[in-house]
Amino acid sequence: MFEIFGIPSQALFGQLLIGLINGSFYALLSLGLAVIFGMLNVINFTHGAQYMMGAFAAYLLLQYLGLNYWAALIIVPLLVGASGIVIERLFLQYVRKLDHLYGLILTFGLALVIEGVFRNQFGSSGEPYQVPDALQGGHNLGFMFLPNYRAWVIVFSLIVCFATWFAIERTRLGSYLRAATENPTLVRAFGINVPRMVTLTYGFGVGLAALAGVMAAPIYNVSPQMGSDIIIVVFAVVVIGGMGSILGAIVTGFALGIIEGLTKVFFPEASSTVIFVIMAVVLLIRPAGLFGRTA
């Protein structure tokens, strides 16, 4: 045990760890928002609700089908992603040509519907989800105690974020995606089925949110309002980072999580507002966002 700036190292690194975990969820969610916005021109307000659906789907699979965490990690993003594809086909495809604001309002409405249904079904108190057996316990690193599950969340989110970045920036499919973001008409003229790509992109972004939800289930309680709590913070993250850059979204997400964690140690009263304050400062200094391209 030692102290840094008069703060016991356990508390400091403990909060730093929580910050990193929150940061990995911010990164995964803002990444999904950025990918969806690039292709669909829609800010997906339902993203928080889909993150919550991911957590609930993991809980329900365990409760009713006995499928464990590892199975959920694969099945849930597919299931929730599929529900996203249905949403895109039923609703979103009709608002793409309209003003962006209609897409925001529509997805806001969908988020209310989803949250309302889950609240009716499960109440608002929340259900616990067990940490999987293989990741129980933790290691004492001398300066802090590191629970295995939390270490896993950070490492796995980094892998998923990097894989997404690689898929979009370094593969052929990703190049189609980037081209379709710039000029869908021209890409269609080359014989690529852009509408299908748009649908699948939405499904993918929603799947990322659901994956974050599965990972969050053992850390926070699974509750219907977990999505609306996080989505507004993620919006602030997106404003700070700008949606132009995939890597930018990842870096901003993690960095803000860490800053939030540190604020909990040094000024606990400001921890819930610090990200919004940073957003205000960034707007004053760099209105386009840290990684934004357009002014």
Added chain:
Amino acid sequence: MAAIADPPVSLAGRTDGARSLTVAFCIMVALLAVAPFVVYPVFLMQALCFALFACAFNLLVGYVGLLSFGHALFFGWASYFCAHAAKRWGFPPEAAVLFGTASAAGLGLIAGFLAIRRQGIYFAMITLALAQMMYFVALRAPFTGGEDGIQNVPRGRLFGLFDLSHEMTMYVFVLVMVLAGFVFIYRIINSPFGEVLKAIRENETRAISLGYKTERYKLVAFVLSATLAGLAGALKALVFQLASLTDVYWTMSGEVVLMTLVGGLGTIFGPVVGAFLIVAMETYLAQLGQWVLVIQGAIFVFCVLAFRRGIVGELAAALRIKL
């Protein structure tokens, strides 16, 4: 790109539009004068406060094309300031309402200054985030009373003469204030200043190239909208004798979007109709609990997909008049 609020019909002559508006306004005033003898006055006052709130919001979204997803910030904080002034400082009601409204103007200046630095979708996200920040401040700040809010706010005597604890007197006070706000908004929209706002909505780049400092126009419009939303919030604090966290939460920002959308974005009377409808729906469906959330969400989806002009917008289009 289609603007958020297309004008429902093109009008040949301005005088025709003005006549239909005058008739509609007279009908509205007549209905509101008779209403308290038929309907529970507190319900009417609640709906009136929300009607002014929605009109203020509509000024921004319908006429400047800026969708604020954080208008609860001004509504809720004005009600805190008004309640605090009336209860703890013993301000008379007119001073308390004025104080609440003025503080909303101040908050609007700060929030607007930040939010207008980005356009479109980012504007909505910034206003939402700023409102959420101030929600957390309201949750923690000592004077807001946290989860309890500020309760038992005295209504007091207006100008020392009229006892507002009497429901009918209070109703008249709220009605006069809301109508004054409504007429003020109408004047803003139909002034040269309002024409510039509409020009910014239609094509901001072009307005800039014509020499308008659009940032300033947007900021003034934002502050006006925040101020009037604040007036609505301050009045609501006196009506319910309560200022609470619900009024600063993001759900309240969503509700005002819903009211305006249902009534008709960018129409003069739409927000009023929408506010009465949504408040009525929430009152009568209150026993359904969480299903209200689902119903609200479904109305959002329906309006965006099939009913973008809203009730008043559709009516105006059908009758080929301006409303």
